[in-house]
Amino acid sequence: MPRKKLSPADLSPQALELVAARFKLLAEPMRLRLLQALHDGERNVTQLVEATGATQANVSKHLGLLCDAGILRRRKDGMHVIYAIADPMVFELCTLVCTRLHADLERKAAHFAP
């Protein structure tokens, strides 16, 4: 079976839909804050509500979405539900974007201090 490198260059429109959907999950600040709060270890819903300052309903819904996508994993512990990162790749993505944005901003800022 011939196996080319998986490149964005040869993806069907349907595949692009899936990729776009993945990016869409990361395109919400509140969800990024949840991932951020889970970066150092698992947390239950109440802890995440406190960490983000959002509504419990809102947090729960976002967690559900991230879980369905396989980015988070869910575990029950007595009365609590504990969430954790299931796919650390999201941090690679964030770091890439973050680094690039930081570089861009510094370059632009340099125009004011010649």
Add this chain to the structure above:
Amino acid sequence: MPRKKLSPADLSPQALELVAARFKLLAEPMRLRLLQALHDGERNVTQLVEATGATQANVSKHLGLLCDAGILRRRKDGMHVIYAIADPMVFELCTLVCTRLHADLERKAAHFAP
């Protein structure tokens, strides 16, 4: 000047907004198709309209957004406006996501062929 590694773990909510905005740009199939069409080299608007099958107005708007974000760069050539990738990092991001999705789907598919 102390310089820690830039990690998603310590980002202000405002910084997360910027990161989310960046992801949002990539969260649209049509924009991914435009990037895909530009992967092998620069193209003018008409060519991109043909490549994507979208409306000229729609293509033009998406190109404008990607340009403002610094992902694309614009160049005038006679009557045409030629767009090109300005930040190849987008392909790194897409490849990461793409590879992961592919692996996930293959793993799930394997459940049907034990």
Add this chain to the structure above:
DNA sequence: CAACCATATAACTGCATGCTCATACGAGCA
């Protein structure tokens, strides 16, 4: 100048979705 081509823009519509409020579910405990 007039006609035309390539691109950008403005107004509008429809749909998706984030947020909130209220409520339901389910587990532990009196």
Add this chain to the structure above:
DNA sequence: TGCTCGTATGAGCATGCAGTTATATGGTTG
């Protein structure tokens, strides 16, 4: 059994935004 806590879920609202249509802009050619 009844109560409380933790979590999930559904309805409704508001906003954002992709897409279309129509038009403006601007450069080229006759």
